[in-house]
Amino acid sequence: MQISRLPRRRALVAAVLVGLLAALAPSASADAGTVRVPRQYFGLQDGSMKAYRNLDFGALRLWDSHVTWRDIETSPGHYDWSWLDSYVRHAQRHHVQVTLVLAMTPSFYSAAPNLPPRRIGHYRDFVRTVMRRYRSFHGDRGIAAYQVWNEGNLPYFWNSSPRRLARMTRTVWRIHQHVDPRATIVAPSFAVRLDGQRRWLSAYERQRLGGHPVRDFYDANALSLYPKAWYGTRPGGPEDAMRLLALAKHRLVRAGVPRRTPLWATEINYGLTGEPSAAHAISETEQVANVIRTYVLGAARGLDRMFWYRYDWGLLPASSGGGTLGNTLLSVPGSPTTITRAGVALRTVQRWLHGRLVGRHGHPPCRQGSVGTYTCVVRYAGGVRWILWNPDRPVRVALPRGAQWLHGADGSSSRVDGRDATIEVSYLPVMVTSRR
Numbered sequence: 001m002q003i004s005r006l007p008r009r010r011a012l013v014a015a016v017l018v019g020l021l022a023a024l025a026p027s028a029s030a031d032a033g034t035v036r037v038p039r040q041y042f043g044l045q046d047g048s049m050k051a052y053r054n055l056d057f058g059a060l061r062l063w064d065s066h067v068t069w070r071d072i073e074t075s076p077g078h079y080d081w082s083w084l085d086s087y088v089r090h091a092q093r094h095h096v097q098v099t100l101v102l103a104m105t106p107s108f109y110s111a112a113p114n115l116p117p118r119r120i121g122h123y124r125d126f127v128r129t130v131m132r133r134y135r136s137f138h139g140d141r142g143i144a145a146y147q148v149w150n151e152g153n154l155p156y157f158w159n160s161s162p163r164r165l166a167r168m169t170r171t172v173w174r175i176h177q178h179v180d181p182r183a184t185i186v187a188p189s190f191a192v193r194l195d196g197q198r199r200w201l202s203a204y205e206r207q208r209l210g211g212h213p214v215r216d217f218y219d220a221n222a223l224s225l226y227p228k229a230w231y232g233t234r235p236g237g238p239e240d241a242m243r244l245l246a247l248a249k250h251r252l253v254r255a256g257v258p259r260r261t262p263l264w265a266t267e268i269n270y271g272l273t274g275e276p277s278a279a280h281a282i283s284e285t286e287q288v289a290n291v292i293r294t295y296v297l298g299a300a301r302g303l304d305r306m307f308w309y310r311y312d313w314g315l316l317p318a319s320s321g322g323g324t325l326g327n328t329l330l331s332v333p334g335s336p337t338t339i340t341r342a343g344v345a346l347r348t349v350q351r352w353l354h355g356r357l358v359g360r361h362g363h364p365p366c367r368q369g370s371v372g373t374y375t376c377v378v379r380y381a382g383g384v385r386w387i388l389w390n391p392d393r394p395v396r397v398a399l400p401r402g403a404q405w406l407h408g409a410d411g412s413s414s415r416v417d418g419r420d421a422t423i424e425v426s427y428l429p430v431m432v433t434s435r436r
Contacts, residue, residue: 033359037299040097042350043307045267048336049086051310052094055330055339056347060091061099061266061307063150068104069126070113076122079129088134088142097144099186099266099307100134102127102172103157104150114159120171127175135180145184147266148172151224152188153200162200166207166214173217187214189222189266192248201248205255213256220262220304223248229273235282235327236270238293239391242301264305265298271327278316278323287328287342288409289389289428295349296376296387296429299357300366308346312336341410348409352387352431355380371395373425382435389429396422402434 039058044051047065051057066083074080084100091098109117117123127146134142148169152158158165165188176183190201207214225244227236253259270290271279298306311326314334324333330343356379359365366376372392378385386400399416407413409428416423416432423430
């Protein structure tokens with residue numbers, strides 16, 4: 001789950017050696033696919049600076065937070081750092097890593113914020129100035145990662161070509177090499193819900209600049225993993241987001257992106273309709289299930305970061321139906337310190353994933369059985385945890401051998417023993433543990 005900072009040539013040599021060793025190995029180990037989930041995996045997008053009081057997270061992505069390029073550079077060469085300084089100071093106090101999106105062109109450099117600047121030098125100057133300021137902020141790292149742009153395949157955010165976006169990527173990469181080589185450079189995020197959006201992602205990844213593929217100019221890829229609001233009569237959920245992830249991964253591999261390239265989910269939530277209208281409300285229990293299943297499955301499928309887009313900073317105007325864009329809320333809309341059950345679940349899933357999320361016989365963690373039940377195994381110093389759920393229907397499943405305790409998402413616990421041959425599993429995950 002760690003981001004490699006090896007130089008490109010050394011990374012290539014390392015990858016070749018790893019491949020050779022894998023080919024020579026007689027068989028996959030029982031723990032092939034082991035994942036240790038760091039605190040920085042649990043990310044949020046938050047514009048309140050008040051989430052730290054009640055939510056536990058390790059990474060913050062700044063978007064829709066008054067810190068776009070056009071918010072900061074208020075006139076040519078003049079910068080307003082007040083908002084960004086505040087975000088960085090709060091993050092430093094709570095040991096949270098900051099990712100800043102370097103997007104949206106000021107009006108004096110372009111006809112619209114979703115267009116590139118008339119001169120790339122203006123973007124270069126802005127990026128250089130930001131990196132110099134936050135490579136060390138009051139003696140500590142200020143911003144850990146920079147993302148080139150937001151959702152480059154949506155015209156609302158980027159209304160130009162894949163090639164122009166690739167040039168912006170190279171610009172950020174070159175500046176970081178000279179100004180802040182320890183920073184992580186994240187490729188533009190891309191929506192992947194629609195096939196046309198995935199084709200745009202492929203077109204970007206096929207770009208070559210000066211004989212180099214665009215993948216040479218970033219450390220990590222990024223996706224917005226919003227599924228459809230509805231699939232027939234059921235609402236979209238975490239498993240649908242993971243299917244989108246699989247489709248996007250296939251596109252990346254076909255474009256030549258190495259499988260080991262870190263991949264971030266820079267936005268995720270559920271119920272978004274594609275229109276500026278409120279999401280269909282779901283129960284608090286369904287929201288809790290969405291949070292736990294999302295973070296568990298994302299880690300199991302190899303994501304290095306998962307940034308929850310909160311959509312609970314306020315309500316939509318009554319003219320658009322009220323409510324919020326997302327259906328899974330970590331706090332009460334308009335009251336960022338009033339945490340919901342789904343917000344509490346963010347801390348729950350971190351406890352459940354502490355240790356090593358393991359797969360068997362070369363398979364990734366979290367297998368799905370014949371009746372659709374997911375089983376995720378976590379090994380830790382005190383024993384083993386099994387996280388279980390079935391997204392489609394309640395079923396009874398056999399207790400894992402050695403199970404001693406049954407834990408609910410609400411924090412409840414009950415003792416189980418050999419006489420309890422089965423337990424009921426539904427869309428709301430439960431955890432079973434054995435202790436040494």
